[in-house]
Amino acid sequence: MRILAMILTVALAGPAMAEDMARMTVAGEARVVAVPDLAKVSLGAQGKGQTPVEAMNATTTALEGIMARLKELGIEDKDIQTRGLSVNEETRWDRDTNIEVFIGYTASNIIEVRVRDMDLLSDVLGKVLTEGANRLNGLNFEMQDDAEMRAEARRSAVQDAMEKAQLFAEAAGVRVGRVISIDDTAEPLVEGPTMRMLEPVMEAAPEAKAVPVAVGEVTTRAEVTMVFEILQ
Template sequence: MLRYAIPLAAIAVIAAPASAAEIQIASQGPVVELSVSEVVRSAPDVAQIGAGVMTRASTAREALTQNSQAMDRIIARLRELGIAREDIQTSNFSVSPQYDYNQGTGEQVFQGYNVNNQVQVKLRDLPRAAEILDALVSVGANNIYGPNFMLEDDDAVEEQARAQAFARGQRMAEEYARMAGYSRVRLLEVSESVQNQGPIPQPAMVRSMDASESAPPIEPGQVGTGVNLTVKYEMTR
């Protein structure tokens, strides 16, 4: 989530033409610009798990039929485990022809059609993450990734990180002012960006599993909500 810079002098302006130029704030003293980051860590309360099936057959119709049957089993199992329908969402679907290169003839040899279907599952009962993963494999899921832990509502920790970042930025500006022989600072501009940090798997971590593997232990750990501020202060006497 990104927020644009808001010059303080512009806050009182009720409306302005869309083509108005950016407001420049005049300053008499030196200006210090600082980048400040703060991260607040907390226990996650939800996780996202990706699960799906890749099937291959000689025709697209056959591959699709096999895939649809497998996905029906996966979704039905998730519902049996208490996952609400609104917490199951299709995230990817593709049908693609597959070829192998014949080094002897230099030709592309048709191998069939791949159908890939993925759903994104929101898990609200984190202690059951390993159970859910094991159940998905048991009913035929062969592409699984995650879990991606997060906070469903991070407004409170975001506000905490923002307050900490702003206070630290002001302390730093005042310290610079004292070192430069000035007594105070005047805030000119603030811009912000917010980042969620945690044990997030990369997309390339999608892996194939078979039913002989057992689900690994799952540890939610902590996730971080970070606020990055860029602040500009004028040094004053």
């Protein structure tokens, strides 16, 4: 992990805030960067038919193959979750007759797959296409456990605020006294690269190649506001 500190503004508050105490309010911010170890993939299949049952059966056949292949690759049941299931009637407008013409039904079944072994990710994306997946809706990268990153970001944000308080006090010819308050002003959110994919309807290939994927990094951010006593 590497820590990136960002410079924020510092406000000095004099005796107007308290009759007998001069105060300094300082904001500190820090970011902790790491390589993600979890990928969430939204994928599934879409099928068509002249009846809702026919359309859903086409989709179900593909999903059964997809889920079986995922399990062969080592994806556990707990890491596969249905996120979208739909059946819709399709029509088109006939300009010659000015009426809607029935086309058929379209069924869709979308699942979210959590891939915990990043070395498997490229293979997973390729194999599901072979089994009939024709919907790849998104790919997000995260940390399985970001508690350490969050804690490190908070510590670094406090350190950033303390260092800036010392710097401004020295520049103003005063000394930093005790810490009066510390506020966590921004929940440390994980900011990661998100890969969005197109949604083409594709015919399954005889055997799809592993799909190249760039994992990149994820960032956790923290921000604190600290109030210090100013000593003359």
